Amino acid sequence: MSFQRVPGLVSIVITVYNKVPYLTDCLTSLLNQSYSNWELIVIDDASTDGSYEFVLNWLNENEPLLREAKGIYTLRLPRNSGYAGAITAGMYLAKGEYIAIQDADDLSHSERLAKQVRYMSENPHIDLLGTNYEVFEDGKPERRTPVYxxxxxxxxxxxxxxxxxxxxxxxxxxxxxxFDRIGGHTRRIEGAEDYEFIAKVIKPGARNVENLREVLYYYRKHQKQRSRNYFGKSQKEHGHET
Structure with missing residues (x-):
């Protein structure tokens, strides 16, 4: 019996590793989505700062507001498996027709899911869809800058x-x-798991991936970003952002 995905459902996958200062903003931005047919999957990659407990408490406090959602799922991995292992674990739990990525230190525009679902439903040849986004320094969310x-x-x-x-x-x-066809992220290129996954999705000679030009995501710059360990302060210019 083949796995049957739920039509119209968006499975939002968040991986968390020591992100307590940013979780309220991230989760609130998802709670405020105009598109209501979603489930939330939070994978904690063996955080040591109380991130997992924070997520559980936040979800319990906001439970009355979450009843319209299809489901909230949390999983704490028994040991740190790295970004590729954590996000792929989340994808295995996802049952939606669509899977959306959300970084735990960033925010999504309230119309993000609605506009991505609409575009993909109207363009069945598109397998993967990104959006435009803006960058802000931690603590200065009102001062956002575009990317090029x-x-x-x-x-x-x-x-x-x-x-x-x-x-x-x-x-x-x-x-x-x-995901059912090609699987998730791998550890083959440490620090560039995001690049490898997207490259794996692209079909040679086919236009099956796209970016929306509208800004629907807000990227937070801060000193503890994983990507700084690999690409330094200029990682965004090279497209690495985890």
Whole structure:
């Protein structure tokens, strides 16, 4: 018996590792989504700062507001498995027609899910869809700046064919069937798991990935970002953002 995905359902997957200061903003931005047909899957990658307990308490406090959602699922991994292991665990739990990525230190625009679902339902050839986004310094959410490294249309496939990156991983929504077909993230390229996954989705010669030009995501810059360990302060210009 093949796995049957729930039509119209968006499975939002968040991985958390020591992100207590940012979780309220992140979770509130998802609670405020205009699109109501979603489930939330939070994977805690063996945090040591109380992140998992914080998430549980936050969800309990907001439970009356969450009753319209399809489900809230939390899983604490018994040991730190790294980003690829944590996010792939979350994808295995996802039962939605669509899977959306959300980084625990970032925020989504209230219309993000609605506009991505609408676009993908109207464009059945699109397997993966990112969005435009803005960057803000931690503590200064009102001072957001645009980015200029994203590409659109036929340019996307060309960039990835040349080893480049032009989709912000945190903004991504993709069809659950894609995960069923090719699997999730791997540890093969440490620090660039996001790049490898998107490149794996792209079909040679086909325009099956796209970015929305509208800003629907807000990326927080702070000193504890995982990507700083690999790419330094300029990681965003190279498209690495986890």
């Amino acid at each position: 490294w994203l590409k659109y249309g036929s340019q996307i496939g060309k960039v990835y064919a040349d080893g480049g990156h032009c989709i912000c991983h945190g903004t991504v929504m993709f069809r659950g069937q894609v």
